[in-house]
Amino acid sequence: MGQVNTPTPTSQPLARLFAVAFRSLVDGLHVALRDRGWNDVRPAFGPVLLACRYEPTSTTALAQLMGMTKQAASKLIDTMDAAGYLARTVDTSDARQRPVALTTRGRELLAVVDEIYADLEQEWATVVGQVEVDHLRATITRVLGLESGELPPVRLW
């Protein structure tokens, strides 16, 4: 992926470092969830929980957010519904829509995810300092040109 003549950690391609960093955070989250008894949470649940945090979200919107087909998003919603984290609702102004809303259990999970994830990022701050973490965040945001817009769809799980 990257031209590395004498591969050392400090000369690893950024892509791989991003992949390892992402995996480290997500795996850390899921290990901590399981430690607390949340045994049926899959990585794909994360983006859905976040998307439904403030208001019910349509299947089409979730599909776009996650870069998958409406059918696949619907299947994922079915799985989370069966697990008790989401509930399908009806839209009084558009009968085609079946927005999904967090259940009480879904909100509880989201709260735990927030807490655990805050700890994980705090661990980063502990190693290099909060200023450095904020700088990291700002640099990546700048390069990706995300200062003013929504994040693009991304699926990594």
Added chain:
Amino acid sequence: MGQVNTPTPTSQPLARLFAVAFRSLVDGLHVALRDRGWNDVRPAFGPVLLACRYEPTSTTALAQLMGMTKQAASKLIDTMDAAGYLARTVDTSDARQRPVALTTRGRELLAVVDEIYADLEQEWATVVGQVEVDHLRATITRVLGLESGELPPVRLW
């Protein structure tokens, strides 16, 4: 995944920024590969090409590197063999082993990947400066504790 009250790009969870950054680099690589006529290269080929850069690599080692079963690694190798990028060899000192080596075409692909990827990272340097990119790399390496060891297995594609 992260506690964000008023979600803005600059306060996005690091995990999601890493995911988007990774996706941006890998998708950029594959778009450029296709532009140059390399139409059958899949994201999973990347780690294999890199792993076989300097010497043939065993199926077991590839499986460990990529965090998958030997069977899955063998299937992937079969696919890359059929596409002409790898060739299975024999190990004269251990007949059980069937190390895989890059073919001429595999080396050509790896050279193109190196070139494209260097350009992609250069784009990052163009936006924020090479010093900033090196700093990014060093910071993530430090947090992940990778200064002195091999990268852990990671699969993201």
Added chain:
DNA sequence: TGATGTAGTCAACGTGGTTGACCAATAGCG
């Protein structure tokens, strides 16, 4: 009111993984 587009679902399919079993080869031990 008819045409067109959208939201969501259905059934079937394909891909890329895992699992458990197996075989051949190697390493180590008594």
Added chain:
DNA sequence: CGCTATTGGTCAACCACGTTGACTACATCA
């Protein structure tokens, strides 16, 4: 040197999670 345990790799079957194309119900527009 023979035996046992381990390792490298393969086999067949299975599973999860995506896609595809078709379809229905609903909304919008002229």
